[in-house]
Structures are given as C-alpha cells and as structure tokens.
Amino acid sequence: MLTDPGLRDELDRVAAAVGVRVVHLGGRHPVSRKTWSAAAAVVLDHAAADRCGRLALPRRTHVSVLTGTEAATATWAAAITVGAQHVLRMPEQEGELVRELAEAAESARDDGICGAVVAVIGGRGGAGASLFAVALAQAAAEALLVDLDPWAGGIDLLVGGETAPGLRWPDLALQGGRLNWSAVRAALPRPRGISVL
Missing domain, CATH: 3.40.50.2300 (Response regulator)
Incomplete structure (x- = not known):
C-alpha cells in the first residue's frame, strides 16, 4: 500500500x-x-x-x-x-x-510449516548425547539432524552417512547474502531417511 x-x-x-x-x-x-x-x-x-x-x-x-x-x-x-x-x-x-x-x-x-526443535546436549564427552539424538531423529517422521559441536566427529558417522553425497558444514561458508532453506535441505545428505548436517 x-x-x-x-x-x-x-x-x-x-x-x-x-x-x-x-x-x-x-x-x-x-x-x-x-x-x-x-x-x-x-x-x-x-x-x-x-x-x-x-x-x-x-x-x-x-x-x-x-x-x-x-x-x-x-x-x-x-x-x-x-x-x-x-x-x-x-x-x-x-x-x-x-x-x-x-x-x-x-x-x-513452505506454508510456514515448522517442526519441533529438540536440543540434545551432553554433559560431557561420551555421555551418549549424539546416539540419543540419532535415535530421536529415527523416531520422527521427517527429521533434520544437526551437529553443532565443532569438535565432534560428525553426526553423519553415527547414521552411516559419511560417504553419502551432499553438503557438509564446510560447504556452507557464506560471506554475505542468504541461503534458500529449501535448496539447502534438498542438498543435504539423507542416509536412512534422515537429513544430516
């Protein structure tokens, strides 16, 4: 107007x-x-x-x-x-x-559709947080599993997706602009039906 x-x-x-x-x-x-x-x-x-x-x-x-x-x-x-x-x-x-x-x-x-966000945080290394996060993702109908620990080995290893083609964190370095969420989601590895980043 x-x-x-x-x-x-x-x-x-x-x-x-x-x-x-x-x-x-x-x-x-x-x-x-x-x-x-x-x-x-x-x-x-x-x-x-x-x-x-x-x-x-x-x-x-x-x-x-x-x-x-x-x-x-x-x-x-x-x-x-x-x-x-x-x-x-x-x-x-x-x-x-x-x-x-x-x-x-x-x-x-996207019709503004958003899902629930569940954060799984381990109290210390070896507590099983990554394993629990994978189990939660496998139980969901549509899940995106994101590993935000910069020192972790990569959550894709736990779901058997280390060789699956797709974007990883280093591929998402962005100097400016914006990322289209739909395009990013489509480009992520999807081992066993779970989108992984």
Whole structure:
C-alpha cells in the first residue's frame, strides 16, 4: 500500500528481481483483516501504516514501511503501531527489502510449516548425547539432524552417512547474502531417511 509513485516503482523493481508478484492497494481500497493476513508480505508507506494502525489489524510477520527520505519520528511511530519489522529508506536499503521479500516468499511457499526443535546436549564427552539424538531423529517422521559441536566427529558417522553425497558444514561458508532453506535441505545428505548436517 504505497501512495508515492517513486516508492511503488522501487517496490515493483525489487519484487521483479526477487520473483514475487505485487498487488497494489491504494487509499480507496480499504484493507481487510483477510487481505492483511493472507499476503506473504505487506509493504506500506507512512500514510498506509498510519491507516492500518488505526484499524488495529492483527500482528503479523513480514511488514515493512518504506520511505524515500530519512524516516521521521511520526513514520517510526506509525511503523511501531502497525507492527512493522523494518523501516527502510529507498533506494539505499533495497538490499534489506530484497532479503525481506525473499524470506516472505520462501515462507509462503513452505506454508510456514515448522517442526519441533529438540536440543540434545551432553554433559560431557561420551555421555551418549549424539546416539540419543540419532535415535530421536529415527523416531520422527521427517527429521533434520544437526551437529553443532565443532569438535565432534560428525553426526553423519553415527547414521552411516559419511560417504553419502551432499553438503557438509564446510560447504556452507557464506560471506554475505542468504541461503534458500529449501535448496539447502534438498542438498543435504539423507542416509536412512534422515537429513544430516
């Protein structure tokens, strides 16, 4: 919901680069709770954030407020009222908008499905934490087993996946940008039906 044509053009350009479709709602199209909740991401300007804040819409993720200049105190107040996670000055912070739209799109494609996270921490070496973690992963319908101990031999050894093709921790060194979770998950070794990292 952007009224400034320059910000609309900027959003359209960034959205095209990310590969997401933009639906523009103007001031004459009031936003409903259904529209607000159904969108993968919501991008507002100061005026739209102010309007949406007065509607007391439910809090949600992936809400950004764009501005073409330094954000004024009133813009920050409107952003806080509407629950925005970002106030971005365009075009200087377009990289952050790219990241936000890409995360929102990926989240929408994954239907936001998240599983339970269980951390298994051993009190000392040899306590059996790795073995217990493998047993838990084998009992789950769909599991990702992650070994975060930098001195461990590798959890893939316990599941017999040391020769299985796929990404390992050293392959994931990243200087900047973001990783697409779906692509990473698909590239991990999957011995005996357990994704391993």
